[in-house]
Amino acid sequence: MSLKKSANRQNNQITALVANQAGEIIELDGYASVGMAGPSLVPLSLGQTRTIPHGSELMYLPDRSPVLFNLGTHKIETLKENPYVPGESIFPVAAFNSPGYMITHVSAYRENKKARYLPLFSYGAVGWYRGHFRSAVIRVDPEARQDLRQMKREDVVAGVEMVRKHMPVNRLRAHLEKCALEYGCPAGKNFFLGRFEAPLPTAKQCNARCLGCLSQQRNREIPCSQDRIEFTPSPEEIAEVAIAHIGRVKKSVVSFGQGCEGDPLLAAHVIEPAIRQIRAKTKRGTINMNTNGSLPDTAKRLFEAGLDSIRISMNSVRKVCYEAYFRPKGYGFSDVLKSIELALACEKFVAINYLNCPGFTDAPQEVKALLRFLKIYPVHMIQWRNLNFDPLRYWKKMNGITRHGEPIGMENLISRVRKQFPKVKHGYFNPPKENF
Ligand code: SF4
Numbered sequence: 001m002s003l004k005k006s007a008n009r010q011n012n013q014i015t016a017l018v019a020n021q022a023g024e025i026i027e028l029d030g031y032a033s034v035g036m037a038g039p040s041l042v043p044l045s046l047g048q049t050r051t052i053p054h055g056s057e058l059m060y061l062p063d064r065s066p067v068l069f070n071l072g073t074h075k076i077e078t079l080k081e082n083p084y085v086p087g088e089s090i091f092p093v094a095a096f097n098s099p100g101y102m103i104t105h106v107s108a109y110r111e112n113k114k115a116r117y118l119p120l121f122s123y124g125a126v127g128w129y130r131g132h133f134r135s136a137v138i139r140v141d142p143e144a145r146q147d148l149r150q151m152k153r154e155d156v157v158a159g160v161e162m163v164r165k166h167m168p169v170n171r172l173r174a175h176l177e178k179c180a181l182e183y184g185c186p187a188g189k190n191f192f193l194g195r196f197e198a199p200l201p202t203a204k205q206c207n208a209r210c211l212g213c214l215s216q217q218r219n220r221e222i223p224c225s226q227d228r229i230e231f232t233p234s235p236e237e238i239a240e241v242a243i244a245h246i247g248r249v250k251k252s253v254v255s256f257g258q259g260c261e262g263d264p265l266l267a268a269h270v271i272e273p274a275i276r277q278i279r280a281k282t283k284r285g286t287i288n289m290n291t292n293g294s295l296p297d298t299a300k301r302l303f304e305a306g307l308d309s310i311r312i313s314m315n316s317v318r319k320v321c322y323e324a325y326f327r328p329k330g331y332g333f334s335d336v337l338k339s340i341e342l343a344l345a346c347e348k349f350v351a352i353n354y355l356n357c358p359g360f361t362d363a364p365q366e367v368k369a370l371l372r373f374l375k376i377y378p379v380h381m382i383q384w385r386n387l388n389f390d391p392l393r394y395w396k397k398m399n400g401i402t403r404h405g406e407p408i409g410m411e412n413l414i415s416r417v418r419k420q421f422p423k424v425k426h427g428y429f430n431p432p433k434e435n436f
Pocket of ligand 1 (some may be wrong): 206207208209210212213214215216261262263291292326
């Protein structure tokens with residue numbers, strides 16, 4: 001896609017971006033960008049946006065029409081065609097923002113008839129102001145853990161060759177090579193670069209059926225964005241990768257539970273001995289697990305083996321909304337809460353991976369439930385991660401379950417949490433134990 005220049009600058013509102021039929025992204029003179037959060041539509045200003053984070057990607061949304069603010073009439077409008085080129089269709093444009101940034105608004109649009117599901121990304125509002133793209137995001141983590149500027153391909157290739165020499169027959173190492181070199185996975189790259197956190201994918205299966213699962217979809221309209229691991233590495237293979245990473249990285253983290261696998265609690269039979277092997281060799285490094293938290297007894301075994309921290313994913317702290325999104329098989333929301341309780345009782349570091357979508361996460365009902373949840377379950381950290389799912393379909397699904405009021409705003413939500421729970425950390429990445 002390319003950007004065709006035009007010159008619309010009015011007050012401090014950011015100029016709308018749309019895509020034309022050729023997929024080119026253009027500024028639309030006389031219109032400002034609009035952010036959407038459930039029922040609320042907001043013309044976006046400079047103060048509500050920031051220069052788009054490096055590494056973010058712009059996307060256009062097929063089968064949809066942009067909702068924009070007409071600077072002449074001061075009205076919000078849905079545009080079916082380019083007002084300057086009658087008959088030419090235009091499409092909404094959204095940003096898939098870099099890790100570490102939480103979206104405050106979704107790009108505003110309406111679906112056309114026969115619109116299909118959007119692929120599994122988040123669709124942040126975006127605009128243009130004086131030569132720069134602007135994005136409706138808040139930076140929630142200052143760390144450059146997944147900053148692509150620090151992951152040069154030649155360095156990754158050199159790391160791959162070096163690691164291959166050290167562990168030539170390890171299947172997990174070979175799997176991570178593919179992740180780093182073919183899929184461009186930043187977690188995989190970091191393992192070969194010897195930075196921060198290394199991924200330890202292990203699980204072929206899962207006991208949930210998340211609407212937005214990246215690695216397995218039953219909804220044929222939605223393509224998976226990641227291939228699920230097809231084998232279970234042995235405890236020895238897992239330990240070899242983890243020990244190598246811990247040995248070469250200061251404040252290292254090694255993490256079970258990645259986007260390319262099922263849930264690691266279902267692979268505890270290899271993870272538990274792997275953790276014991278790692279801990280028999282070194283006390284250094286943080287062993288972390290990203291999970292749905294469905295099996296508290298299994299989690300307990302892993303804590304006893306030496307797991308240091310756990311990050312539990314949830315789209316909502318309300319049972320009905322959680323279960324409508326995760327669609328658990330053989331467990332319930334109460335098991336997730338039990339895992340959190342248990343982890344806290346075992347004095348482990350507990351984070352929630354709070355999959356947020358403006359308009360739902362900042363709806364008064366969810367805000368109230370979150371504040372209550374934090375009082376009962378004093379988790380150490382909230383990781384604010386953008387939900388990768390078609391936002392209009394998500395709202396429809398959640399509103400079909402229970403009523404949601406006018407959102408209070410994502411910024412407002414975070415400041416309420418900060419005020420009432422000043423000890424809770426906010427971020428995006430799993431911290432090393434030195435920072436617990
Ligand atoms: S818990 Fe993870 S692996 Fe399991 S269905 Fe949900 S997203 Fe997919």
